[in-house]
Amino acid sequence: MKQTMSIKGLNRREFLWGLSQSVLASLVLGRAFQQVAVAERPPASVLVLGAGLSGLYTALLLEAKGLAVTVLEARDRVGGRVYTLDDIPGKPEAGGQSFSERYQRLLALAELLQVPTEPINSSEQGTLLYVRGQPVLPSDWAVSPANLLAATERNTLPPQLLTSYLSPDNPLPDKTAWARAEYFDLDIPLEQYLSTKGASPEALRLMNFNPASFFNSVEATSALWALRNNQRAKTPAKQFMRIKGGNSRLPEKMAAALKFPVQTHKVVKFIRSSHSRVEVQCADGSRFQADYAVVTLPFSVLRQVKIVPPLPEVQAEAVSELPYTLVTEVHLAVRRPFWEEDGYPPQMWTDTQLQNVLPVRDADGIQGLVCFVNGSSAQQLDAMSKAALAEFVKAELARIRPKSQGNVEVTRVVSWGRDPFARGDYSHFAPGQIRRFRDKMAQPWQRIHFAGEHTAIASPGMESALESAERVTSEVLARIE
Ligand SMILES: Cc1cc2nc3c(=O)[nH]c(=O)nc-3n(C[C@H](O)[C@H](O)[C@H](O)COP(=O)(O)OP(=O)(O)OC[C@H]3O[C@@H](n4cnc5c(N)ncnc54)[C@H](O)[C@@H]3O)c2cc1C
Numbered sequence: 001m002k003q004t005m006s007i008k009g010l011n012r013r014e015f016l017w018g019l020s021q022s023v024l025a026s027l028v029l030g031r032a033f034q035q036v037a038v039a040e041r042p043p044a045s046v047l048v049l050g051a052g053l054s055g056l057y058t059a060l061l062l063e064a065k066g067l068a069v070t071v072l073e074a075r076d077r078v079g080g081r082v083y084t085l086d087d088i089p090g091k092p093e094a095g096g097q098s099f100s101e102r103y104q105r106l107l108a109l110a111e112l113l114q115v116p117t118e119p120i121n122s123s124e125q126g127t128l129l130y131v132r133g134q135p136v137l138p139s140d141w142a143v144s145p146a147n148l149l150a151a152t153e154r155n156t157l158p159p160q161l162l163t164s165y166l167s168p169d170n171p172l173p174d175k176t177a178w179a180r181a182e183y184f185d186l187d188i189p190l191e192q193y194l195s196t197k198g199a200s201p202e203a204l205r206l207m208n209f210n211p212a213s214f215f216n217s218v219e220a221t222s223a224l225w226a227l228r229n230n231q232r233a234k235t236p237a238k239q240f241m242r243i244k245g246g247n248s249r250l251p252e253k254m255a256a257a258l259k260f261p262v263q264t265h266k267v268v269k270f271i272r273s274s275h276s277r278v279e280v281q282c283a284d285g286s287r288f289q290a291d292y293a294v295v296t297l298p299f300s301v302l303r304q305v306k307i308v309p310p311l312p313e314v315q316a317e318a319v320s321e322l323p324y325t326l327v328t329e330v331h332l333a334v335r336r337p338f339w340e341e342d343g344y345p346p347q348m349w350t351d352t353q354l355q356n357v358l359p360v361r362d363a364d365g366i367q368g369l370v371c372f373v374n375g376s377s378a379q380q381l382d383a384m385s386k387a388a389l390a391e392f393v394k395a396e397l398a399r400i401r402p403k404s405q406g407n408v409e410v411t412r413v414v415s416w417g418r419d420p421f422a423r424g425d426y427s428h429f430a431p432g433q434i435r436r437f438r439d440k441m442a443q444p445w446q447r448i449h450f451a452g453e454h455t456a457i458a459s460p461g462m463e464s465a466l467e468s469a470e471r472v473t474s475e476v477l478a479r480i481e
Pocket residue numbers: 049050051052053054055072073074075078079080081082094095096097098099213266267268269296297298301305327416420421422424425426451452453454460461462463464465
């Protein structure tokens with residue numbers, strides 16, 4: 001599928017200028033502006049389902065073109081998978097963590113809405129490895145008895161193993177190539193691909209422990225998907241950033257710039273498209289009608305929504321089968337900085353069920369820790385009761401870092417897998433699914449259009465949500481003009 005880089009003949013700068021005029025004008029002049037802007041015939045109406053970044057940006061773009069937009073959101077907040085935990089010291093991000101200078105849409109939007117960004121300075125303290133029951137500093141890894149990698153792999157740190165196997169022979173020439181049929185031969189299990197490249201069983205075991213949120217396991221993920229992520233990472237980011245005061249401030253400002261408030265607590269259950277209208281029903285019995293609907297719900301959630309008439313076979317299969325990564329975060333308050341007592345860095349990469357332990361920092365220093373757990377380990381934590389999970393995490397941390405004993409308390413658990421309006425973190429593709437789903441999964445169906453990170457081609461994470469909004473806006477505008 002060709003990436004849309006312009007909106008109906010406008011390049012991005014012109015478009016954002018148009019958007020800025022519209023958004024700012026509507027902020028300043030309010031309803032009076034609307035009456036001037038609306039043409040003689042009533043504007044086309046659109047229901048945007050979901051108020052994450054993709055839904056909010058779609059709504060802003062369509063409003064800027066004079067359409068009447070209603071946004072329906074299941075939660076009591078906007079932002080979806082962008083979610084700052086404002087009540088925890090250090091305001092950690094539960095969802096989208098950071099972005100870089102390569103996120104051009106996000107940065108333009110933040111500037112337009114006057115939402116300041118700030119750099120994230122990486123830690124100087126490094127990362128402690130904890131592998132096969134032993135703490136190992138990165139400088140000691142190559143000669144550590146915990147290192148059971150093959151001779152050719154021994155110098156590679158566990159978090160870098162996957163990149164070390166994907167980068168040298170990555171055949172994808174650019175960031176959209178993965179979606180082209182000529183590369184579909186690589187739509188095979190990642191484990192198989194890595195084995196043919198010589199990965200040892202121990203390397204495969206360790207790679208399963210830190211999939212960096214992009215997949216759940218090397219067996220159940222397409223190698224082509226992993227190569228896509230690796231291709232993008234070939235141009236390293238120069239500067240990581242976040243929104244000042246928390247990433248949630250961006251979707252909040254986007255929602256505030258809309259002409260009509262986002263309707264929260266609207267859990268969409270049913271979407272019907274007739275030849276002239278779309279009707280949406282919510283769990284509270286409310287009904288909405290419009291000329292078109294833009295669905296931004298993750299497929300992991302959309303599979304609970306009834307769509308009439310039913311989606312075409314392959315698209316329906318994509319909705320019900322597209323996998324989502326599981327991520328569970330356990331936030332910890334720390335009484336005394338135990339890392340100052342044992343001399344190891346607070347940040348850890350482990351092959352235990354805690355996986356990654358990361359410091360939560362603000363301008364005043366480390367405010368707490370978070371265990372960032374992916375894949376099957378997240379699933380195992382999710383199966384525990386709240387009390388059992390807290391005890392397990394504290395005991396596990398005390399085993400790894402004895403000085404943490406009696407020093408940490410669980411303050412919050414965020415499970416994206418159990419979240420009823422996300423059911424996972426990132427979408428990805430199982431082996432064979434890129435070939436089967438890629439060009440069909442986001443196709444408009446009758447009066448229903450699709451956006452959201454899972455439908456983007458070229459961009460990562462938060463930027464992908466915005467990319468998809470531009471594409472779907474073009475689609476809807478093409479139908480009414
Ligand atoms: C833990 C984590 C870490 C991440 N880290 C990064 C990062 O560092 N950098 C980066 O760029 N990206 C990151 N991301 C990814 C990024 O946050 C997402 O790609 C992006 O926010 C997705 O936006 P979206 O609009 O497509 O989906 P969503 O944000 O999921 O929006 C969909 C909306 O639909 C709503 N909804 C769901 N069901 C219903 C229903 N039945 N009825 C009505 N509304 C419904 C949801 O509540 C949600 O608001 C991370 C995500 C997570 C979870």
